[in-house]
Amino acid sequence: MSDAHLTERQLIEGPEPVELTDEPIRLSTHDPERSPQGRGPMSRRRRIALTVALVVGLAGAAALGTAGWRIAREKDxxxxxxxxxxxxxxxxxxxxxxxxxxxxxxxxxxxxxxxxxxxxxxxxxxxxxxxxxxxxxxxxxxxxxxxxxxxxxxxxxxxxxxxxxxxxxxxxxxxxxxxxxxxxxxxxxxxxxxxxxxxxxxxxxxxxxxxxxxxxxxxxxxxxxxx
The missing domain is CATH 3.40.1000 (Protein Transport Mog1p; Chain A)
Structure with a gap:
């Protein structure tokens, strides 16, 4: 169909999808899980780093809490x-x-x-x-x-x-x-x-x-x- 025969609705909404099969069509063999910007090894490293940071933060908070308790107990x-x-x-x-x-x-x-x-x-x-x-x-x-x-x-x-x-x-x-x-x-x-x-x-x-x-x-x- 030529551009001259496109209806005003088609120009606004774009062409209707074409259903060729009941199964989803894989448009690329590229696996996003292996992408450096995806959710693969880089994300795991980030999760590990966040976990370590959380553990360290909790340990620091516990140490501060212990020190505060010790000061309160010993100061008077x-x-x-x-x-x-x-x-x-x-x-x-x-x-x-x-x-x-x-x-x-x-x-x-x-x-x-x-x-x-x-x-x-x-x-x-x-x-x-x-x-x-x-x-x-x-x-x-x-x-x-x-x-x-x-x-x-x-x-x-x-x-x-x-x-x-x-x-x-x-x-x-x-x-x-x-x-x-x-x-x-x-x-x-x-x-x-x-x-x-x-x-x-x-x-x-x-x-x-x-x-x-x-x-x-x-x-x-x-x-x-x-x-």
């Missing part, structure tokens, strides 16, 4: 040294108070604290095994980083701190580390803890690092409380 802390603790007696003499205030002030100058404390404990069984304790409360986002900074500051003050290692932190969690230093006052083991609500350090005269770590955990459990 009180530190109150009792008169007697772990076989030690708090020394309230003027000399001990002066030493404790000096340690507390120096500690508070190195880290921004809401409240700081310092105290001296003596061992009734051996007067040479004095324990110096100082610390404070504040919100710490990265407790281990802050504790490591304090150990570096202690090294600057005492010359060096050696054999620093992580030790069990006890029931309150967070991070606890101990090491050793020497100075004019003799040999000391040094221990420190930090969580999201507090940080503290102890200096132990004439004690091994292992013995000091165990004693420091007892001091923490007797001094620290959480709301």
């Amino acid at each position: 802390v009180r530190l109150d040294p009792p008169g007697h603790l772990a076989g030690l007696t708090r020394d309230d003499s003027d000399r001990a108070r002066s030493t404790a205030d000096y340690l507390r002030a120096g500690f508070a100058a190195d880290i921004d604290l809401d409240r700081s404390i310092g105290t001296v404990y003596r061992d009734p069984a051996d007067e040479k095994r004095t324990v110096l304790f100082f610390g404070g409360t504040t919100l710490l986002w990265q407790p281990e980083r802050d504790l490591d900074s304090l150990f570096r500051l202690m090294a600057d003050e005492t010359g060096r701190v050696t054999d620093v290692r992580t030790v069990p932190a006890g029931k309150y969690g967070g991070v606890m580390k101990c090491g050793r230093t020497s100075g004019d006052g003799g040999d000391f083991a040094i221990c420190g803890w930090a969580d999201h609500g507090s940080v503290a350090m102890g200096m132990f005269a004439n004690r091994s690092v292992d013995d000091s770590a165990g004693l420091f955990r007892q001091l923490r459990e007797g001094i620290q409380t959480r709301d």
